[in-house]
Amino acid sequence: MRIKKLLYIFLVSLVMVFFTSCGDSKTKVIYKKDGYPDLKGRNLVVYVASREDVGKLLLEMFKEKTGCTYEYMRMPTEEAVARVRVEKDYPKADIFMGGTCDAHTVMKDEQLSEQYKSENAKNILEPYKDKDGYWTGFELEPLSIAINKERWEKEFKPRGIKVPTEYEDLLNPIYKGEIVMPDPKTSGTAYTIVASLVQSMGTDKAIEYLKGLKSNVGQFTVNGYTPCQKVGTGEYLIGINFLGDQLMMKKSGFDMITNVPKNAGWTIDAISKIKKGPNEDIANLFIDFCLSEEGANALKNISMGFPTREDIDMSYKAKTLSDLEIYKEYDFYKAGKEKEFLVDMWEKIN
Incomplete structure (x- = not known):
């Protein structure tokens, strides 16, 4: 009986060693020449x-x-x-x-x-x-304003309007329904827009600005890349998202103007x-x-x-980055901690 017990202990120990060695082998990486x-x-x-x-x-x-x-x-x-x-x-x-x-x-x-x-x-x-x-x-990546060049030159340039270069330019009533941007509830790109505006302008001024911007936006997209796609195809005149996305669209053959606004988030x-x-x-x-x-x-x-x-x-x-007048003080640690508050704030803006 004692022998059987010892044999049982030995077999259990052997199994444990086997599985332990298997687990260890997972971390023992062999390097090639x-x-x-x-x-x-x-x-x-x-x-x-x-x-x-x-x-x-x-x-x-x-x-x-x-x-x-x-x-x-x-x-x-x-x-x-x-x-x-x-x-x-x-x-x-x-x-x-x-x-x-x-x-x-x-x-x-x-x-x-x-x-x-x-x-x-x-x-x-x-x-x-x-x-x-x-x-x-x-x-x-910094945030940027994208403009469909063909539509701008045909529909808006003849009216003597300046190409939008700053955030404030997007409040012009002439752009009502012509702007596309992502939704802060689902898109990190859009949340960066909201958080950076609050940090650079202060909460009260940012709310007033976002109220005007929101009334001009024709569509809010689920992700951050779609706005420049819709601007590239001419579905919308203006989009807001990251510069890299816009430059990728330009590289693919879509003719658009890109302007990084002063104090842009990143x-x-x-x-x-x-x-x-x-x-x-x-x-x-x-x-x-x-x-x-x-x-x-x-x-x-x-x-x-x-x-x-x-x-x-x-x-x-x-x-280079030093050429851009981005909001260098943007604090993404603060933005992360304020996410629930700022998304709720955005939802309440009419």
Whole structure:
């Protein structure tokens, strides 16, 4: 009987060792001769709130270099955060990528993300990364006004009206029904518009401004990219969203004017590691890759944002950040904490 008991204990111990070793093997990454990890058989799940071509480029490159397969879902910023929140106890994804930076601060505050200080983050300028390592920015984008050039020259230029360059220009009654912008309830882009106006103008003046703007808007879109698409096709004359989205449309052949208004808000496209995601070790490696010089240089070919790495040559851009009169004091930590209040404020504006 004693022998059977000892044998039973031995077998249980053996099984425990087996499963422990399996768990350990998950974190023991083997590196290939080219310096990249060998991740064949592994899979990464990513929620992407940045432009789809940005997310897919980095994921495809990571797959090519490491053999790691991936799944991704493209969705508006607020939808992505809501999904992570719902899945908090049983996370389905490993990474939240892109979206406005205030969303990443909300995830940090709600303990939906976890710290990871990538070695490559040392090359990211300090204002563009969380000091505690909960998120790191890979590019910066200012808000901008887009105008359909063909419609402007045919319908509005003959009237002697100045091309809109500042936010105040959008209050002209002549633009009633001709403006398209995203909805702050679903879009991080739109929330950046509201939060940055409140911070730069003060709450009372911002409410008055937003009341006038809201009355001129013909459509509120679910996500931040759609406004420049609708301006590009001429469905609307004017749109408000991020400059990078507008420049991508111009690059695709749509003729539009882009003006970054004085005191425009801006965001940092960032990457966060979802807390207790199913592939935590692979998530770290993907963040390393996204923040690498190689990743940043790859983005130069398709993205119109401003890189956050200080060692990236930006001479390819017509303008640098210092050329733009953006609202440099914009505080996305404050914006993140005030989200519920400001969205409610927006809803009450008639």
